[in-house]
Amino acid sequence: MPTSILIDKKKLAKPPLEIHYLGDRVLRQPAKRITNVDEELRQTIVAMLQTMYSSDGIGLAAPQVGIHKQLIVIDCELDKPEAPPLVLINPTIKKYGKALCKDQEGCLSIPGVYLDVERPETIEVAYKDEFGRPRSLKADGLLARAIQHEMDHLSGVLFVDRVENKLALTEELQKKGFSLQHVQRLNLGA
Numbered sequence: 596m597p598t599s600i601l602i603d604k605k606k607l608a609k610p611p612l613e614i615h616y617l618g619d620r621v622l623r624q625p626a627k628r629i630t631n632v633d634e635e636l637r638q639t640i641v642a643m644l645q646t647m648y649s650s651d652g653i654g655l656a657a658p659q660v661g662i663h664k665q666l667i668v669i670d671c672e673l674d675k676p677e678a679p680p681l682v683l684i685n686p687t688i689k690k691y692g693k694a695l696c697k698d699q700e701g702c703l704s705i706p707g708v709y710l711d712v713e714r715p716e717t718i719e720v721a722y723k724d725e726f727g728r729p730r731s732l733k734a735d736g737l738l739a740r741a742i743q744h745e746m747d748h749l750s751g752v753l754f755v756d757r758v759e760n761k762l763a764l765t766e767e768l769q770k771k772g773f774s775l776q777h778v779q780r781l782n783l784g785a
Contacts, residue, residue, distance in 0.1 A: 600637065600725055602644050604676055610649035611642040612660035617705045617768075618777040623751040626658050626665045629684050632727030636666070640682055640725055643668045652703045654741045656748030659704050667745040671737050681738075683722040686746055689731070692717030692739075700744055700754045707771040710758045714743050756781045 615621050629636065639662065647655040647668055657666040670680035696716040701709045717735040720742055724730050734742055744754055755778045758764045765775050 600640055600644070600682065601679055602641055602648075604648050604670070604673055606651075607645055607649045610646040612646040612662075614646065614650060614655075614659055614703050615661055617753065617755070617773050619704075621661050622658060622704055622748070622753060623779070624658065624663055625751050626656075626663050626749040629664050629666060629723075632684060632723060632725065636664075636684075637725050639664075640666070640668060644670070644680055647703070648673070650703050653737075654745045655703060656745045658748050658751070665749050667742070667749070669738070669741050669745060671741060681732075682725045683720065683742070683745075684724070684727070686720050686722040686742070686749075688718050688720050688743070688746065690719040691715040692735070696740075698740060700740065702744070702754050704748075704753065705755060705768075705771070705773060708755070708767045708773065710755065710763055710767055711760065712744075712754050712757045713759070714740055714757075718742060720746075752781065753778070 643655050643660060646660060653671050654669040657664045665685045667683045668680055672678035692715050694716045695713050697711050697713040699709050700712045716739060718739045719733050721731045755764060768775055
């Protein structure tokens with residue numbers, strides 16, 4: 596269910612929020628559930644969307660801009676001004692599809708680094724919208740990947756933690772000036 600919050604999908608010279616980068620401890624702190632959906636939160640959502648669009652992103656999680664709340668914004672249709680973004684408050688994945696898909700991911704908190712990550716191809720997610728109404732959504736493809744990627748941020752997990760090819764990971768991070776020591780590799784075989 597797309598949001599009713601409509602803003603121009605344009606780059607701002609000075610986005611309202613500052614994105615934190617790999618190595619910043621703020622990205623590793625778990626986000627807190629949102630208990631009050633109000634006008635202040637909706638203003639935060641607008642600021643997050645403006646920041647995401649200004650950075651050419653398709654998703655942004657609140658922890659990436661130093662806000663420790665379970666809030667993500669996603670827009671997989673940047674080229675369609677009329678297509679509203681998706682706002683997910685306190686999202687929970689209720690069901691994962693059995694099929695896995697490996698595809699390239701990037702992250703506004705690790706600019707210029709793109710690596711393959713394996714994730715379930717389909718998901719069903721429950722969340723609240725910008726008015727606090729309960730919603731659910733079945734997603735596949737890029738949208739499912741974007742939701743899972745952004746939800747990882749709510750737990751302090753970054754996509755590089757899921758990359759299986761350590762050589763490619765090391766090379767890409769070094770090329771862009773990031774350190775492997777800031778990666779917290781997940782035990783993917785478990």
